[in-house]
Amino acid sequence: MNKLKYLVPNSLTAFSMLLGLISTYYSTQGHYDLAAWMILWGVLLDKLDGTSARLLNASSKFGAELDSFADFVTFGVATAFLLLFSLRELDLVHPGWILASSGVYVVAVAVRLARFNVVKLPLQDKMFYGIPTTVMGGLLATWYLTWGELGLSEEWMAPIPFVLLICSFAMISNIRFPKIQATKSMPLNLILFACVLTCYTLVPLQMHPEIIMAITSSLTLFGVVFYAVNPPTADPEFEEEEEVKPQPSF
Numbered sequence: 001m002n003k004l005k006y007l008v009p010n011s012l013t014a015f016s017m018l019l020g021l022i023s024t025y026y027s028t029q030g031h032y033d034l035a036a037w038m039i040l041w042g043v044l045l046d047k048l049d050g051t052s053a054r055l056l057n058a059s060s061k062f063g064a065e066l067d068s069f070a071d072f073v074t075f076g077v078a079t080a081f082l083l084l085f086s087l088r089e090l091d092l093v094h095p096g097w098i099l100a101s102s103g104v105y106v107v108a109v110a111v112r113l114a115r116f117n118v119v120k121l122p123l124q125d126k127m128f129y130g131i132p133t134t135v136m137g138g139l140l141a142t143w144y145l146t147w148g149e150l151g152l153s154e155e156w157m158a159p160i161p162f163v164l165l166i167c168s169f170a171m172i173s174n175i176r177f178p179k180i181q182a183t184k185s186m187p188l189n190l191i192l193f194a195c196v197l198t199c200y201t202l203v204p205l206q207m208h209p210e211i212i213m214a215i216t217s218s219l220t221l222f223g224v225v226f227y228a229v230n231p232p233t234a235d236p237e238f239e240e241e242e243e244v245k246p247q248p249s250f
Contacts, residue, residue: 005058012049013063013070016042020074027081033148035082039141040203040212042074046134047196068113075137076109082144083160092158101161101168108168109133115172123232128177131170131220135177138216140167145209176227180219195219 023038049067053059080102087093112133121129140163147156180196183189195215202208 005056006060006063008056009049009053009058010063010066012045012052013066016045016049017066017070017073019045020070020078023074023078024081027078027085030085032082032086033145035078035086036141036145036209037203037206039074039078039082039137042070042078043134043138043141044200044203046071046074064117068117071133072109072113075133076106079137079140080106080164083140083164086144087157087160090154090157092154093160097161098164101164105164105168108171109136112171125179126181127179127227127232130173130175131167131177131224133171135216135220136167136171139213139220140164142209142213142216146213149209175224176231177220178223178227192219 019038019042023035023042026032026035026038046067049063053063084098084102087098088095112130116129146152180192183192199212199215202212
């Protein structure tokens, strides 16, 4: 029975990886909206597998490595394929630029996941260093869906190659970014709960991507600014471990 508890989070992780593969297939077939929604489904599952692992006390090195592979497929490869295939024929987006920036983005995702699987950093249980791949994949997918939902012009997508380069830097940087978790502030907890509930409602219904984008963008910006103004302090007794130990992926 003790071993069976690991099946729940690992199954959710494996399903997230499969959604990434399905999203990649949809992108190659021209079904870009479905591809983007599959990525957002992967975001929801990525949060669920971590929550279930903590509730069941089923965290493991195997699960951490599997989670990294799933993140690479869904928020790295699938996200890059979505933008590469959907924008390569737009007149204002040079195919060479979108191909190059997509490649840089995928490599940045791999570097981030590999880095944080072998390096232990201060306050790692409370915050991320750099923007998580899950957040970045979700932001890019919702931006694409919002572009189509609002019927925006082609000019809105012209900067995407440069946006991908900025996203790549943000993921591998040391920007402090708080983890979404309960705080001592009840109003803030209620806001976070409402935001999470809204996303878990709209994504399965495939409705209002502009609302999802507004929520994720606002929370991301707030998190970055908050930790920039109020940087967390590390434990003075913390010493970076020289021994390489697998850590949960981000």
